[in-house]
Amino acid sequence: MNSTSAARLLVPLYVHPAVDPAAWQAVAAAGPERVRAVVLNVANGPGPEPDQAFVQAAAELAGAGIPLLGYVDTGYGRRPHAEVVAEVLNHRQWYGTTGVYFDQAAAHQAALAHYRRLTTAARAAGCELVVLGHGVHPEPSFAGHELGDVLVTFEGSWSEYDALVLPLWTGHHPAERFCHLVYGVPAERAEAAGALLASRRAGVGCAVPGSGTNPWSELPYGLGTADAPPAPPAPQTPPAQLALVVPPPAATGNPATPPSKPTHLECPQ
DSSP: OOTTSSOEEEEEOOSOTTTOHHHHHHHHHHOTTTEEEEEEOSSSSSOSSOOHHHHHHHHHHHHTTOOEEEEEEOGGGTSOHHHHHHHHHHHHHHHOOSEEEEESOOOSGGGHHHHHHHHHHHHHTTOSEEEEEOSSOOOGGGGSTTSOSEEEEEEEEHHHHHTOOOOGGGGGSOGGGEEEEEEOOOGGGHHHHHHHHHHTTOSEEEEOSOOTTOGGGSOOTTSGGGGOOOOOOOOOOOOGGGOOOOOOOOOOOOOOOOOSSOOOOOOOO
16 A cells, blocks of 8 residues: 555465565564554464464564454354354464454344454453454444454455445544455556545555455555566567577466455465
8 A cells, every 4th residue: 555545554464474574574664653453364264283484473573563463264253153262362372463353254233243242252362453354344333342443344356446435324433443455456556545545534454466366465555565666668679680589478367356265375395
């Protein structure tokens, strides 16, 4: 996200620290003034046991003063309460997370009691920040203070975000209650994305260039290489007398449509 936006960054950094250590270092260097929180996702949750690369990366972010949210998939309210809370506790014990990101959060009225119980349990476990990852605008009652501190009311592509219409009830709450996560943002639209986040009163957000199966493996605009200038145009064909022949790169095809959830992150051997 462009630095001109008033929104602070909530970064779903779904890349293994051993694969892209520079990304983790860039987030730590940004500090808490820029980064509201980082979502720590080892394996669509905390994983079966502590991953030492994540332990170290989490410690570096915590040392920089950046809040860490443990990623927990709630299965749109279908996962049992005890199972979800166990993952919250594992994140806390293994990685020192100070909050939780309840992803795939249901958005309908009947799920309110379930998420109220989850929020209460997370706070009892020591979570200072609770984020509900609806991905869409939920029933207005979810904005009640006994539920999440932040609601992710949009998660999707730039084209979808460009066409988003906000419900009127969001105007009755402060901007810091809402987060918008946008992927597939072209570099030339980065500043427009930042301005749009601000105008839509998303006090927290993230806009990334990434697409494909895991768009959140790339840094958001405003951090590190995401702000790098575009590559210069390819040189013209060299004169014939140089006899320089460069084969074209192999075709890769179009990226797959991103799923709603990140994929498992494998530690390199």
